[in-house]
Amino acid sequence: MNMIPAPEIDFVSLAPVLVLSVFAMGVLVLDLFIGKNKTILAYISIIGLFISAMSSFGHADLPVSSFNGAYVVDNVSIFFTFVFAISSALAILLSINYNERVGIKIGEYYALILFCTVGMIVLCSSTDMIMIFLGIEIVSISLYILAGIRRTDQRSNEAALKYFLLGAFASGFLLYGMALVYGATGSTKLAEISSTLVAGGVKSQAILLGGVVLLMIGFGFKIASVPFHMWAPDVYQGAPTPVTAFMAVGPKAAVLAAFFRVFADGLHDVAASWETALMAVAVLSMFVGNLGAIMQTNIKRLLAYSSVSHAGYLLVAIIAKNSLGASSLGFYMLAYAFTTFGAFAIVIILGRKGDENLEIENYSGLGYKHPLLALSMAIFLLSLGGLPPFAGFVGKFYVFSAALKEGYVMLVVIAVLNSVVSFYYYLKVIVYMYMTEQKVEFQPTFSPYALLVVAIAVLGTIQLGIFPGPVIALAQ
Template sequence: MNIIITIAVTALVVLYAGLFKAKKALLPLSLFGLLISLVFVVTSWNTNQVSYGMMQMDNFALAFSGLTIISTFFILLLSQNYFAKNSDNIAEYITLILFSLVGVIMMLSYKNMSMLFIGVEIMSVSLYILAGIRKSNLSSNEASIKYFLMGAFSTGFLLFGITLIYGATGSFDLEVISEYLVGNYNAVSPLFYPGIILLMIGLCFKVGAAPFHFWVPDVYEGAPTLITTFMSTTVKVAGFAALLRLFTETFAPLHDFWMPPVMALACITLFIGNVTALFQKHFKRMLAYSSVSHVGYLLFSIITLSGQSSNSALVYLTAYTFASIIAFAVLILVKQKTGSDHFDSYNGLAKKSPFVAFALTIAMLSLAGIPLTAGFMGKYLMFLNVMGEYHVYLVAFAILNALVGFYYYFRVIVAMYFKEGAEVDLPTPVQYKLVLVLSVVITVLLGVYPSLILNLI
């Protein structure tokens, strides 16, 4: 609870600082608040605190909360030169990001499905505004409307699913629902099964799993790039962790019922995400479809329930998060300099900006799953998880899709090192260099020593 209060108070302080035109204090205040909340994450480890019977800060919630807070910290570091060029209302940007993070923490720590809904709404409402915060930009407006409509639609599925499960069990509490399933395994209410499917659909909308992904490319492309970074990393971590907690813990007794549709979703998501990314000509849109494909790999962690499902997902999401932060940070730099995110904008980048090109290369290698990067360990753990149940054909299908991914990830590397272009010299601010260096170190370190976080949960 201390984590949520700290972030919420920080958001309010930043908002009031904006009213008094204290622009230089906004970013330091935000970063300081996130550091304090990170201290609470560390000091709460192994305490298993329960707040009002509604939220539980167990190690699962704390591990993913730590990841989302660090990723938000990095994203806010990238905001120093970003917001100043696009808006005078910097405080509003940062405040909405922090309020969205409050919803994220609720989604990670819910013990009651009503708190899951509240967390989803707090996170989503902030993001609807952030996606369209450039009021004079038609693409931003379109992104906001599409995100709002699809978000409202998915919330309807989520609420209907929660309602059916409440009708079957008489409770929103996850422990009570789990006890009901264990005690009535052979006589589960008919309401429960459609409730699971509707909850699955609602959460798959939030994480961007196919065929519920059709909002992702347009929203990611139209929203400000920094907001897209937040949506692609922190928000995706929250959505998938919420899905993981619900299905691997509460709904585990009905695994045989919901496993086949999850497997089908994983295959469809992998295929559509990877194949569609092949045909993209713009880096940002390619990253959008790439994020869809990674959801397919992440679904492997719940196809086969094991004691390592949560840890494997944590490693994968950590690898994906920091590689994506690098990719979007470089995208911001390139777009600010050239005004375009077309692949041709990256031609010859390594000659004038070798450090930026090297960081982006590490990110692309990690997203592709090349050894000695965190992305390789993430994919390896996902494949290992389903191999335990002899889903050989599923693994083979996933490996073929990973090979397809090599093409569009290496396309960027080839453009930077082997194609002639404008050879743009990117001015890289200090905070960008700091984020790139730390993200590269984390990506390589986890690729070599995944045990650093593999057994956290």
């Protein structure tokens, strides 16, 4: 047997990952030497994220494939890297005051967010299933801890445990699926899998099919699509709010990027075998997510269910399988990042010491007491619903275009009708804010960081809604 030659290490491609890992470890070490105030760690982490994002421009000609075709730097991966950097930075900003208020005094918190981001960058750049699995595990393990970081809080514990048990199970599915696909095609590299499929060199259709199904379940769990969404509402509710926002955006985007690469690139040729099933998952996610959200009285659970329905819309981009799909995925996630973080920032601001104040009813009359907060919240909610001229509309337009280009008319029609359903519960919050009398005293905690997040989110939501041109040009 021949020796496996060690591949040349491409430091330029890996730069974002390396930079961020160094910063993460630095934060861990520094944590030991500073006092109780961990704010400095947050600043360092944000700087790390910025440098990491910038370092993704190392290559002049794209795409560049390295490590024997296991890792790639292309427009998609760079765009996603930016989405991750932005969403992680927003999460960190949101955390600073929140952590003080609820008593999370752990420096590892910021390091974990950075490690998680490392995993996300790996995920969106991998073109080898082993690498994808590594990425998913880095992301997941960080998230298990982050979800349960409020050690004294029962809900947080429940969330972490639930997430861990189900997540570990899903990772098992994923790995098993990869093994079966490897068995059927003889490779873990997506490009080789694809060419084997095109050439008809599959050893056993049955094994391949089994692998595809298991992969779909594994990915489906990680993005909280129906019927693998059961964990989402509980985990979203129990996790610290900034972590909830973080989970709803970054990791989901990363897994979707990998999902896209595996299915739309690697398994493109056998699309007939998974397309229908994925459509069913997409449609179910929309319906269950939207109908579930209508019933909610807790704002975090409402946003959790709404994120399930958004997973459904995003799967439409994967089903489209074209380059438009990949770039629309990136744009949609960026828009979603701004709106979601904005909404959660307002949830955090309206929280009180010792009481998170999460009942939607308590938002009654916010529109006249704190007009700017309510206006921002309304913008985020309408954007989530997909109303112009906000970012969410352009994202939806983009995703639906990708699918319509390939002729999936019925799927898109179902998706738009679901948007109408979603308006119902987004409007419900607006009804409370503007059309009902104030019920309880507001005691918002205006922290400069959270307000900064709101401001960035409003600007992002409007900018991407009214002048999306430059960003779309980047995403393509």
